[in-house]
Amino acid sequence: MLDGPDLGERTEQLRALLAKAERREAIDDGLRLSFAPHAELAGRLAALAAAEQGCCAFFDFTLHLTRPRCPPAECARAGERHRKAGRPVRRTRTTVSRST
Template sequence: MACALGGSELEGRTQEWRQLVGQAATRDEIPDGLRLTFPPTAELAGRVAALAAAEQGCCAFFDITLHLTPAALELAVCAPEAAAPLLADLFGATE
């Protein structure tokens, strides 16, 4: 399994995720992935949703779920074992 992006596109996307992950209030390991919790602001929710949708276009093997409540925005990302290195690279998950 590999990302369909290459070169500078992949580097740019990786930087976008790392910046976003850095804003997470909490980070929890879940089976086959991780869950990040963010403050439920409209700007951040839009940014998370847009980036998650873009990621599905190049890495369809990720299972990405967004859950918005008045208290938090949760982003869960799961991947098959073969994609664990990419999950770790983008989101800081442990392999």
Template structure:
């Protein structure tokens, strides 16, 4: 029996998050702490690619790093529900995809900016 693939549609709750208002509920020191945590982890990315509505970042594989990225992405959802995160685990890589609506492009660029 042949396998037929169809376009992937976002799950209802993923779409709901993408339709969420573009606003962060963190303020001041909380925002700075969160941004610092992202910078620390993003510094471990081995590649970064801009995609139509976000970024695709590749990291070395490993359960410790995967757990930290997943925990930070989950925390990010609590304060910035408009971001959508996806993870792909492969033999030698962990790929994190971050998507945001066009109206949040500046926030996406600020939070996930390339680190030196």
């Protein structure tokens, strides 16, 4: 259980990361947050979810990495550039769900 300065610090960490959510959606018994596809951000979200589990085991966090949808013309152009360069097309989106 967190208290005092630790609680304040954790609260600020949560607020800072939650402010980066691109989308919020109410789900059964919780909230789904979607974030931009950045590896560093996904790592910070995972670390904070793990820390919350250590303190508040009644929360359930799910971190799900998916490919974002893009307009067909944009995807086609990006895919063609990657194919010409011999690189695979890889894009992900980070979604965190929290249930109580």
